[in-house]
Amino acid sequence: MLQVRDGSLQVMLWQRAREPHAHRWSLPGGGLGDDEDVEESIRRQLAEKVDVRQLSHVEQLAVFSHPGRVPGRPRVVATAFLGLVPSHIDPVVPSDTAWHPVDALPPTAFDHEAICDRARHRLASKLSYTNLGFALAPPEFTISALRALYSAALGYKVSATNLQRVLSRRGLLEPTGATVPPGPAGGRPAALFRFVSGRLRVTDPFAVLRPPSTRSLGP
Amino acid sequence: MLQVRDGSLQVMLWQRAREPHAHRWSLPGGGLGDDEDVEESIRRQLAEKVDVRQLSHVEQLAVFSHPGRVPGRPRVVATAFLGLVPSHIDPVVPSDTAWHPVDALPPTAFDHEAICDRARHRLASKLSYTNLGFALAPPEFTISALRALYSAALGYKVSATNLQRVLSRRGLLEPTGATVPPGPAGGRPAALFRFVSGRLRVTDPFAVLRPPSTRSLGP
C-alpha cells in the first residue's frame, strides 16, 4: 500500500514477530480463501490494516513464485498488488504497522523489496499515461499540492506549469472555482482543482503507430 | 502462445479430450512444480507443444483466480502468460493442437478467451512503446513484411513508410545491406533489415512528465 506522506512516497509495512524473518518488515497480505479471487483476498487482507474504503486504487502487479522465496517453508506463491491511498487520509494502523519512505526501507522480509520496486515503477508509469493521479490526491487540491504529489511519486521535480497544462489539455483536471488564501509570506491565492473522473482511464494509449485517422477513410 | 501466421495473429490451442469442457479449445498450461517458479513452469508446459528455443518472448500477464472459473472443481488459480513465436517458424505441433486466428476463436474452455484478449492487448501496447517487434519477426525482413506483421498484430493497417521511420529513428532497425529481388510483377528490390537488439527494451518510457533535461541542471 503506497501513499505520499510528508512529501515522500511511503509504503505501509508491518514488523514480523515470528520466524521466518522475525523483526523484518513485511508487506500486508495473506492466504487466499476458497470463495474469493485474489482481488477480493487482497482487499480482505488490507482491511485488517486500514479502512478499505480509503483505498483509491488496487491493481495486480505480478506473481512472485521463486521456490526459495520463503526460507524454511514449502514454496509460497504470492500475487503482488499495488494499492494506493490518497494523501489526505491518515489511516489508524495497528501498533506493529508503520509507513516507511520507499527510498529508505528498513530490512524487509522475503522478496518484498523487489515487490516494492515493482509497485513504484508501475505507479510512475501509470501517472504518465493515465489519470491515476486521482488516486494520490485529495478531492480538491492546488496545483502546487498536486506537483508535490507527482514529484514524490515520480522521484524527481515536476514543473507545476507543465503539469497543469498537460493534465488540463487531456481533460483530466477541472477548476472548482474556489481558491485558497496564501500563507503568511503572501503570494497570489491558489485556485483549487479536482480530477474530473475517479475511474482509471488511459489517456495516452499508444505513443506511436496509432490507427489511421478517420479522415483518411474518405472516398 | 501467439504468432502471426498467414497474415493474421493466431493463438495455439489444444482441444480438451475430457471434462470439464470436453472438446473445447484450451490454452496450453498445467500445474506448478515444487522446484520451479511460474516462468520455468510455463516454459516446461509449452515445451510439450513446441521447441522452447522457438519462443522469442515470454512474459506474465495476470492472475486469473475467480472461484468458479473451472466448473466442478475446487478453484484453480492460473497465472496467464504471453508467449510469442517469430513468424518464420512453423512448429510441429501435436495432433490435438492447432493455431486459430484470434479474431475467430473456436469455443474456448474456462476463461481462456479473456486471457487471449489480455494477451492481444498487451502485445499491441508493447509494440507501440518497446522493440517487441523483434519477437514477431524473422532475423531479416523487408519493411513490407514487417508492416504485415505489425498490421496483423495490431489489427489495423500500418503505414510502411512511417513504420520504418519510427523504428529507425528509435534506433531499433538497421539495414543488412542485402536486398530481395522483386516478384514476377516487377518493382524495386526491397532492402533487408534486422532488429538491432533481441532483448526487450522500452523505447518510449514516458509519454509525458519526463524527468527534467540535463541541460537545465547547469549553473
Next chain:
DNA sequence: ACAAAAGTGTTAACTCTACACCCATGC
C-alpha cells in the same frame, strides 16, 4: 514598494501522419 507565490504567454524542439514524389525492376 517589495517579496513571494500562482498562473499565463510564448518559443523552440521534437515527433508523428499524410501524401506527393522519385527509384529500380519485370514485362
Next chain:
DNA sequence: GCATGGGTGTAGAGTTAACACTTTTGT
C-alpha cells in the same frame, strides 16, 4: 514505355519543456 512495388522528401499538425512575464496577495 509503363505498371508495380519500394523508398524518400516534405509539409503540417500536435505535444511538450523551458523560461520569461504577469497577476495577486502579505508585510
